[in-house]
Amino acid sequence: xxxxxxNGRAVTAPADPQLLLGLWLRDSxxxxxxxxxxxxxxxxxxxVLVNDQPMGACHLFVxxxxxxxxxTIESLGSPTRLHPLQQAxxxxxxxxxxxxxxxxxxxxxxxxxxxxxxxxxxxxxALSGNLCRCTGYRPIIDAVLAAAEAMxxxxx
Amino acid sequence: MSHPNQLxxxxxxxxxxxxxxxxxxxxxxxxxxxAAGLLHAAVLRSPHAHARIRSISTELAAQQPGVAxxxxxxxxxxxxxxxxxxxxxxxxxxxxxxxxxxEPVAAIAAATPQQALAALAFIQVEYExxxxxxTIAAALAADAPALFPEASATSLPVYGPGAAAxxxxxxxxxxxxxxxxxxxxxxxxxxxxxxxxxxxxxxASHYHLEPFACLARWSGEGLSIDTxxxxxxxxxxxxxxxxxxxxxxxxxxxHATGAGFGAKSYCKLEPLAALLARLARRPVRLVSSFDEExxxxxxxxxxxxxxxxLSRDGAPLAREMLIDLDGxxxxxxxxxxxxxxxxxxxxxxxxxxxxxxxxxxRTTTAPAGxxxxxxxxxxxxxxxxxxxxxxxxxxxxxxxxRRAHLLRVGEAWWPGEAGMDSDLSGxxxxxxxxxxxxxxxxxxxxxGVGVAIGLKDGGGEARPANAAVRLTADGTAIVQAGVVxxxxxxxxxxxxxAAERLGLPLDRVTVAAVDTxxxxxxxxxxxxxxxxxxxxxxxxxxxxxxxxxRALAGRAEAVVHAGTVEGEPVASLLKRxxxxxxxxxxxxxxxxxxxxxGLPLRSQRLYWMPSWAAAEVEVxxxxxxxxxxxxxVAGDPGTAVNVLGCIGQVEGAAVQGLGxxxxxxxxxxxxxxxxxATPWSYRAPRATDLPPVFRTLILESGxxxxxxxxxxxxxxxxxAIPAAIANAIEAATGAALTSLPLTPEAVFRALHVDS
Numbered sequence: 001x002x003x004x005x006x007n008g009r010a011v012t013a014p015a016d017p018q019l020l021l022g023l024w025l026r027d028s029x030x031x032x033x034x035x036x037x038x039x040x041x042x043x044x045x046x047x048v049l050v051n052d053q054p055m056g057a058c059h060l061f062v063x064x065x066x067x068x069x070x071x072t073i074e075s076l077g078s079p080t081r082l083h084p085l086q087q088a089x090x091x092x093x094x095x096x097x098x099x100x101x102x103x104x105x106x107x108x109x110x111x112x113x114x115x116x117x118x119x120x121x122x123x124x125x126a127l128s129g130n131l132c133r134c135t136g137y138r139p140i141i142d143a144v145l146a147a148a149e150a151m152x153x154x155x156x
Numbered sequence: 157m158s159h160p161n162q163l164x165x166x167x168x169x170x171x172x173x174x175x176x177x178x179x180x181x182x183x184x185x186x187x188x189x190x191a192a193g194l195l196h197a198a199v200l201r202s203p204h205a206h207a208r209i210r211s212i213s214t215e216l217a218a219q220q221p222g223v224a225x226x227x228x229x230x231x232x233x234x235x236x237x238x239x240x241x242x243x244x245x246x247x248x249x250x251x252x253x254x255x256x257x258x259e260p261v262a263a264i265a266a267a268t269p270q271q272a273l274a275a276l277a278f279i280q281v282e283y284e285x286x287x288x289x290x291t292i293a294a295a296l297a298a299d300a301p302a303l304f305p306e307a308s309a310t311s312l313p314v315y316g317p318g319a320a321a322x323x324x325x326x327x328x329x330x331x332x333x334x335x336x337x338x339x340x341x342x343x344x345x346x347x348x349x350x351x352x353x354x355x356x357x358x359x360a361s362h363y364h365l366e367p368f369a370c371l372a373r374w375s376g377e378g379l380s381i382d383t384x385x386x387x388x389x390x391x392x393x394x395x396x397x398x399x400x401x402x403x404x405x406x407x408x409x410x411h412a413t414g415a416g417f418g419a420k421s422y423c424k425l426e427p428l429a430a431l432l433a434r435l436a437r438r439p440v441r442l443v444s445s446f447d448e449e450x451x452x453x454x455x456x457x458x459x460x461x462x463x464x465x466l467s468r469d470g471a472p473l474a475r476e477m478l479i480d481l482d483g484x485x486x487x488x489x490x491x492x493x494x495x496x497x498x499x500x501x502x503x504x505x506x507x508x509x510x511x512x513x514x515x516x517x518r519t520t521t522a523p524a525g526x527x528x529x530x531x532x533x534x535x536x537x538x539x540x541x542x543x544x545x546x547x548x549x550x551x552x553x554x555x556x557x558r559r560a561h562l563l564r565v566g567e568a569w570w571p572g573e574a575g576m577d578s579d580l581s582g583x584x585x586x587x588x589x590x591x592x593x594x595x596x597x598x599x600x601x602x603x604g605v606g607v608a609i610g611l612k613d614g615g616g617e618a619r620p621a622n623a624a625v626r627l628t629a630d631g632t633a634i635v636q637a638g639v640v641x642x643x644x645x646x647x648x649x650x651x652x653x654a655a656e657r658l659g660l661p662l663d664r665v666t667v668a669a670v671d672t673x674x675x676x677x678x679x680x681x682x683x684x685x686x687x688x689x690x691x692x693x694x695x696x697x698x699x700x701x702x703x704x705x706r707a708l709a710g711r712a713e714a715v716v717h718a719g720t721v722e723g724e725p726v727a728s729l730l731k732r733x734x735x736x737x738x739x740x741x742x743x744x745x746x747x748x749x750x751x752x753x754g755l756p757l758r759s760q761r762l763y764w765m766p767s768w769a770a771a772e773v774e775v776x777x778x779x780x781x782x783x784x785x786x787x788x789v790a791g792d793p794g795t796a797v798n799v800l801g802c803i804g805q806v807e808g809a810a811v812q813g814l815g816x817x818x819x820x821x822x823x824x825x826x827x828x829x830x831x832x833a834t835p836w837s838y839r840a841p842r843a844t845d846l847p848p849v850f851r852t853l854i855l856e857s858g859x860x861x862x863x864x865x866x867x868x869x870x871x872x873x874x875x876a877i878p879a880a881i882a883n884a885i886e887a888a889t890g891a892a893l894t895s896l897p898l899t900p901e902a903v904f905r906a907l908h909v910d911s
Contacts, residue, residue, distance in 0.1 A: 032188045033181020035414070037365040038446040038835035045365055073181035086179035090171050093800040096808065097643030098178030099185065099365040099414030127843040133363055134415050134643045135804055136811035137843040138850060 002066050007031075007075035013062045021065060022046045022057035025072060033073035033102045037131075044130030047103035048072050054110040054129070073102035076109075077156075084150040085109055085143070094143035096134035104130045108144045117148060165655040165662050166864050169800040173648040173667065174412065174641065186369035186384040186411045187443050194371075195224050195265040197432050197442035198272035199425075200279050201451070202254035202261050205290065205520040205828025206301070207283040209252055212262060217278035222271030225436040226279065228262045232431050235309055237398045239423040240487030243323050243330055245308040246523065248398070248427045254283070255303060255485035256522050257830055258451025260425070265432040265440045288828035289520045292459055292480050295328040296517060302327035303485070303518045318570075319756030321495065330483050330516040331491040333498045335756055337570070343474045343509040347465030351546045355538035356895040358821040359457035359482060360812075361833070362527060363840045366414020367449040372429035373439035378405040379430055384413035384420050386640045389679065392672045394423040395430060410640040410670040412647075417812070418526030419453050420642065422489055450833040454822055455527035456493060456516075457482040460538035470550055472561050475502045476511040477535060481524070483516040488525030490516040496612070497531025499757060503539040504580050504611045504766060505561045507569045520828045528809060529871050532612030533816070533878075536767070537896065540608035540879035545892050554883065555607055558584055562609070565859070572752065574613075574760040577859040577867070578792040580768075584609060587770040590788040590851050594772060603774045603785070604888025610767035610875020614868045616685030617759035620748040622676030623693035625654055627701050629738025631719045631726035632664040637694055638678025639686045640670050644870050645801035646686045652797050653691045653863050657698035659717035676744070687797065687869075688762050688862040693747045695863035700743030708733050708741075749861070763860055763867040766792060767875035768853075769810070773884040775891075780904030782818065782885060789813075790853035791872035794860020802869050807852045809873025815841040817878040819897050 002013040006029065013024055022039075025031040025048070037045035039058045046058040049071040077083035082090065085105050095101045104127065111118055111126035118126070123144045124137075132140060177183040214226040229251040238244040250261045262279050266272035289295045289303060310323035321333045337343075344350075370383035379399060385391050388408040395406045413420060429442040444452065461478040479497055483490040498514035527533070547554040559581045566575035584607060597603060624636040635654045641647045647667045655665045668675065678690055705721050706714045708729055714722040721729050730738035751759050772786040791806040819839045823831040832838045852873075860867025882893045891906035 031181075032184070035185070035366070036187070037367070037414070040446070040835055042835040043365060043446075077180065079176060079180065082176075082179065089179045090175045093172065093804050095172070095175060095178050096645065096804055097364075097366070097413065097415035098174070098183050101178050102181040105179065124843040124846065131363075131365065131840060131842065133365060133417070133812070133840065134808045136807040136809075137841075137846055138807055138852075139804065141843065141846075 002062050004065050004067065005069045007071055017061065017063060019062045020058065021060040021062050024062050025057060031072045031074050035099050035102065037099065044107060045100050045103045047106045047130060049106055049110055052110060052113055054107045071106070073106060076105070083156050085147040088143040088147035088150065092139045092143040092146060094135065094139040100130060100132045104132065104140060108147070112148055112151060116152060120145065163656060163864065165652045166797050167795065170648065170652070170662060170798055172645055172801065173651050183412060185366055185414050186371065186382060187366060189371045189382050189441065191371060191373060191439040193438045195267065195436055195438050195440045196269040196272050197263055197265050197429060197440050198269065198276050199260045199428070199448065200262040200276045201448065202250060202257055202259040204254055204283055204285055205257050205288040206286040207254050208286060209250060209254065209261065210282040210284055213280040214262065216280070217264060217275045220271065220275035220278055222267035223275045224265050224267070224438065225432060226262060226264050227431050227435055231435060238309065239394050239398065239427070241422055241489045242312070242491040243308050243310050243487040245304060246486035248431060255520050257828060258448065258522060259485065260428060263428055263432055265436050289328065290824050290826060290828040291519060292482050292517045295519050300328055303520065314758065316753060316756050316758045328518045330487055330518050331494050333494045333514045334512065335498055336511040337509040340474060340509040340511045344465050347473050348468035350463065350465045351542065352461060352463045353542050353545060354894060355460045355462065355541055357458040357460065357534045357537050358896045359524065360455045360816050360820040361450050361822050361838055362417045362419035362453065363838065364415040364417055364419055367446050368420065368425055368444040368452065369442070370426050370429050371439060371441045372426065372433040374434055374437070378407065380407040381426050381430060382409045382411060383426055384416070385410055385424065385426065386416060386420050386642055387422055388640065388670055388672050389638060389677055391423055391426060395427060398427050399430065408672045412641045415643045417528045419449070421526040424452070446835050447833065450838065451522045451830060453488060453525045454484065454522050456490070456524040456534060458534040460534065462538050462542045464542060464546060470552055470557065472505045472507050474509045475507050477501050479512065479514040479535065481514065481516045482519055482521065484519055484521045484523040486523040488523045490524060493531045495757070497535050500611065500613045500761065501531065501535030501539065502569060503543065504563045504576065504609055506563060506567065510569055521824050528812065529612065529875055532610060532871065532875050536608065536610030536875040537878045540610065540876065541882055541894065544606065544883040544886055548886065555584065555588060558607070558609065570756070572755055574764070577764055578766045578857050580609060580766055583766060583768040583790050583792065583855050586853055586855060587768045587788045587790050590853060591770055591772060591786050592849055598774060601774045601776050602888040603772060604884045605770065605772045606880050606883025606887050607770045608876040608879035608883055612765050612871060612875060613761035614685055614688055614763045614765045616689040616749065616762045618749055618751050619679050619685060619689050620746060621678045621690045621693040622746045623690060623697045624676050625694065625697040625701050625743045627726065627741040629727060629730050629740065633658055633660060635665060635667045635694055636675050637667070637690050638670055638675045639690045644686070644805065645798065648801055649687060649797045650691055650694050653695050654698045657695050658701060660719060664719065685762065685868055687866045688860060689747060691862050691866065693745045696745030696747060697743040700745055701741050704741050704743065705729070765868060765872045767872040769876035769880035771880040771884045773881060773888055775885055775888050775903060777889070777907055780900035780907065782898055782903055784814065784847040784881060786849035787814065787847040788851045788853065789873055789877070790855050791869045792855045792857050793869040794856065794862065794867035795858055795865040796854055796856055797864065797866050799854055802854050803852050805870045806854070806873035809871065810852065810877055811841050813874030813877025814845065816874065816896065817881040817898055819899060821897050
């Protein structure tokens with residue numbers, strides 16, 4: 001058995017050595033905000049936070065997160081109380097098809113936790129592991145910078 | 157339509173409808189769909205570019221754990237099962253011969269995706285490898301193997317004067333389209349100077365993030381498919397033919413999907429999922445991997461010869477385009493791409509006469525199909541590169557030449573065709589003016605500015621669209637239209653148009669999901685025609701609701717606004733007329749642009765979609781590395797219904813164009829084996845690839861055919877980018893590049909080897 005803290009709750013996963021984190025989160029935990037796109041660790045659509053680090057759940061085994069904190073998009077905001085990053089993505093046109101959005105927001109959250117006032121270039125670098133084919137990235141970068149300001153004024 | 161002349165919802169920048177669900181991770185996509193008793197599919201694909209299938213043995217695979225069914229062509233074959241636009245040549249599963257690496261050969265449905273994948277290894281296929289035909293040149297060689305010795309089922313459209321097409325004129329040519337102005341030869345003969353140049357266009361991958369996904373199930377006598385497809389009604393026709401069903405026994409539900417850029421148009425893997433579900437008598441979900449998707453459909457590579465005749469003073473006289481498109485193994489939408497590429501590929505200048513010949517050449521590579529730009533990207537690259545090169549040869553300024561010879565508003569290059577409906581010269585001036593002043597010249601790394609104007613027509617000519625608007629008993633509204641949301645913002649724009657016409661705030665209007673059993677008929681979201689065609693139907697349907705409300709109120713001039721009719725809340729009016737539960741008021745409309753029989757394609761272009769770009773680059777002659785220092789792009793939405801959505805479309809397309817210009821290229825080797833058809837090895841633009849200065853302009857001409865003067869903008873961002881960047885390289889270094897992408901190797905070769 002693998003013990004982990006998933007979105008703030010202690011949970012137990014089966015001890016299957018081949019069980020991939022992304023599939024387990026989607027199929028067994030119903031956390032379908034996580035998307036499997038390239039499924040090879042290239043595109044970042046499956047990004048989750050593992051002890052605050054952005055990681056691709058498509059190529060992590062569940063046993064690799066034993067004892068660690070795993071966060072998915074579902075742990076952030078709710079329709080009545082969006083997380084500042086979600087609000088900024090919503091307001092800045094930072095998504096079109098939306099398939100990359102959960103992973104993109106989590107990658108941005110990881111950045112803002114360690115660097116609350118990033119420069120534009122730092123945002124670009126932090127998001128370079130997350131592909132978006134729709135927007136051309138500019139509004140995503142703007143949204144992250146706006147969220148950083150909003151979070152500095154009133155932390156979520 | 158109700159009262160004020162000033163617009164309240166249209167033209168107001170709003171967050172995309174559906175953005176809330178997407179930022180929360182709650183938006184369902186086809187890959188998330190589930191069903192009781194669901195089976196999962198996996199597809200065995202050809203490892204060879206060209207081979208005969210000697211035998212397939214499925215017994216071992218069928219005995220593997222969890223496997224419910226194994227399907228091969230033996231389960232579904234025959235001419236009626238082939239699909240493809242105008243030329244039906246693609247089998248659901250390979251029949252006798254495989255023609256590209258990645259072609260589906262057999263498929264398995266099993267209890268889990270892992271079991272289905274594992275069982276693929278137990279299908280035994282014996283191949284006899286045949287000679288590959290990996291390139292256009294190989295396919296046209298005298299001794300090339302014939303890829304389709306037998307004719308396919310075809311349907312040719314009727315053409316008007318000047319145009320003609322032929323399906324399968326020879327075994328390795330899928331389609332040939334020609335257009336010739338009767339005065340062409342005379343105009344050409346009067347030219348003072350002629351230029352002929354050849355350009356190559358490298359095929360890109362759509363690289364949409366959500367791979368193909370669908371869920372098929374049968375119940376009783378009918379088939380139901382939930383899918384990512386953007387053409388639900390066209391797909392319904394294909395499924396009905398393939399499974400010999402009447403259309404009312406086929407239901408296609410099209411879901412909001414993880415982008416497509418053309419890859420999810422027309423019939424794709426839905427028949428295969430339906431076949432597995434029918435054999436297993438259980439629901440089957442088929443989700444491709446990203447790798448599989450990269451081998452399923454691509455953009456068209458092209459070889460283009462551009463012949464241009466000018467007068468003594470350098471004015472445009474005539475242009476002829478000889479275009480060979482690499483169609484890959486099967487038809488998909490190639491015939492349509494060919495007609496479009498040829499018909500409007502000449503560039504937006506005052507040509508006195510034009511001519512073209514477009515051939516779609518069959519190769520043993522992945523089928524090419526719809527891709528954002530639909531032939532316009534290829535022709536804009538070649539045509540706009542040549543403008544700069546010939547200006548340089550004539551010592552003319554390429555920007556000044558363009559501004560002198562661009563079509564003015566209302567002008568057309570074919571008599572009777574729709575006149576230009578954008579201020580082309582003004583747009584060019586605007587993108588140039590939006591560049592920062594060039595930095596001081598760099599001693600070691602030359603810099604230069606280039607411009608280009610891409611052009612395509614917006615589709616939708618003669619395309620019928622139906623729409624309905626339902627006003628519910630509480631005075632809110634539901635729009636029903638057959639346009640699938642693939643990230644292009646259609647849902648938002650249609651909601652805005654309906655809200656404006658109904659006099660309702662945007663949050664009181666929703667757009668229903670698309671379902672062929674329920675939605676009004678529409679030919680799909682194509683060629684950026686949603687705003688020009690479907691939105692017109694939605695506006696008219698909303699007007700119908702307003703007319704019905706006025707009739708209910710008994711006053712033809714009643715003011716309908718803010719959920720009231722002449723001051724009375726709609727809910728109250730509906731209760732007064734229909735009883736305590738009220739009733740829905742359903743407005744309907746059908747629109748279709750008229751035909752113009754005297755034109756080559758028998759209809760005027762509905763509108764023009766120009767793409768302006770200006771770029772400043774810096775070239776390192778030691779390495780051939782190109783840095784794009786500045787990129788300014790512009791598009792004309794006629795009237796911006798939602799300017800945030802317009803910017804998103806133009807800007808996103810521009811970054812796709814940047815990738816196309818600098819590094820995107822789906823390559824195959826001499827055996828037809830893909831060299832980089834994986835997300836690892838194919839380079840798509842990342843956040844760090846943005847030029848330091850990157851600006852987007854939305855230039856509203858107000859001249860669109862859609863409601864409020866709107867027109868489409870979805871493909872205007874990418875068309876001009878590759879030529880603008882290559883033109884900037886030529887301005888910086890004199891290197892006249894003729895092939896994409898503009899890699900360091902290519903630039904180095906042009907600088908140091910070719911010259």
